[in-house]
Ligand SMILES: CC(C)[C@H](C(=O)O)[C@@H](O)C(=O)O
């Protein structure tokens with residue numbers, strides 16, 4: 001028999017393209033594939049709704065062992081927390097999640113479970129996300145988990161219901177984008193600063209319908225927690241997903257995690273994971289290149305993550321934004337944030353500082369903030385809060401004594417959850433309050449009606465907490 005076309009050399013593939021291909025169950029119409037989903041993650045804010053609706057339709061969960069759920073978005077994070085939510089009318093979400101998980105045999109990391117925490121923090125921590133997998137979750141920051149070399153993307157509740165019932169999803173094939181970051185980040189410059197730098201340049205819609213592969217020497221040099229911060233912020237580029245090729249850093253992080261393979265299975269898995277990389281000459285629809293040496297500590301001045309600026313710069317004039325923000329949006333952002341074009345942000349008094357969220361609440365984030373807080377005190381009148389991303393992070397931080405540093409400085413030390421990253425938790429800083437925050441979104445009223453949010457790295461949040469005004473962590477008053 002004449003050999004068929006499969007003997008023809010296969011065109012080179014991108015990392016995301018290769019993982020995608022191995023998960024196609026059926027090519028549907030046009031650009032849409034039916035994709036196998038290896039892991040489905042749920043949280044109480046959207047997951048309970050999906051489970052209820054599945055029940056109402058008389059369907060069951062296809063593969064409960066591949067579905068994991070947590071309580072994070074609306075849980076009480078006050079010390080010694082109640083078994084409840086601070087969100088008015090929120091109780092129903094918790095109940096639906098609990099009942100649904102129990103009924104369908106889904107593993108739930110409930111309140112008071114040592115594995116509880118923000119979904120994108122606990123999945124890596126537990127070894128649920130692994131290189132080469134597809135992972136979906138009804139939450140927009142799911143691309144955080146692409147840091148492990150997985151295709152991880154956010155879905156809606158209706159899609160979550162479909163995935164629960166079939167472990168497949170209809171997905172429009174995203175395009176490949178590569179963002180290469182050459183060189184090395186400077187001292188005191190973090191993955192968060194890098195992300196804000198990229199978003200400022202490409203705009204908040206800059207990666208729409210793309211899977212962004214982060215590559216280059218500066219990315220290889222990041223530890224897993226920093227890689228997660230970078231991939232997390234790809235959501236603010238409107239990316240479908242973000243991905244980083246797995247390497248020794250990835251394998252070292254995953255080894256021994258509860259749901260990671262063990263023994264011979266681990267060796268087989270790592271041998272496969274080592275093959276997961278973009279092939280030479282694989283085509284990308286879009287390529288961007290950045291020089292890590294040009295990245296400075298960043299902070300946002302406006303109401304979109306694309307409104308970033310170097311911490312020591314001045315609030316940009318409209319004309320300098322190169323068309324990424326329209327005039328009306330610019331004027332509105334300036335008015336809402338009560339900042340003045342041409343002025344520095346440094347020295348602007350703040351009312352609160354928040355360290356937390358799936359972007360920057362892992363132990364390395366808390367460690368770096370604590371290094372600034374050690375021996376110092378939060379300025380009078382500033383409300384300072386630290387919310388570890390998971391109960392495990394909290395315990396690890398406490399084992400190192402970080403909680404003592406935060407508390408001695410005058411920070412509240414909370415239980416794990418999304419907390420004041422967004423208002424749905426039911427707690428707010430208040431109208432016109434200026435907050436520096438290690439979170440990912442500075443939208444109007446994101447942290448409560450009228451609250452003004454400046455996003456930055458944990459160290460750039462710690463410094464204003466001490467100074468009482470926006471301040472550069474590299475230039476704080478020296479300790480006596
Ligand atoms: C509530 C949830 C669906 C939402 C999201 O999808 O991202 C939240 O996590 C957020 O960060 O705004």
Ligand code: SF4
Pocket residue numbers: 073118139141356357358359417418421422439440
């Ligand atoms: S920490 Fe914030 S951004 Fe992350 S999942 Fe929770 S609410 Fe969304």
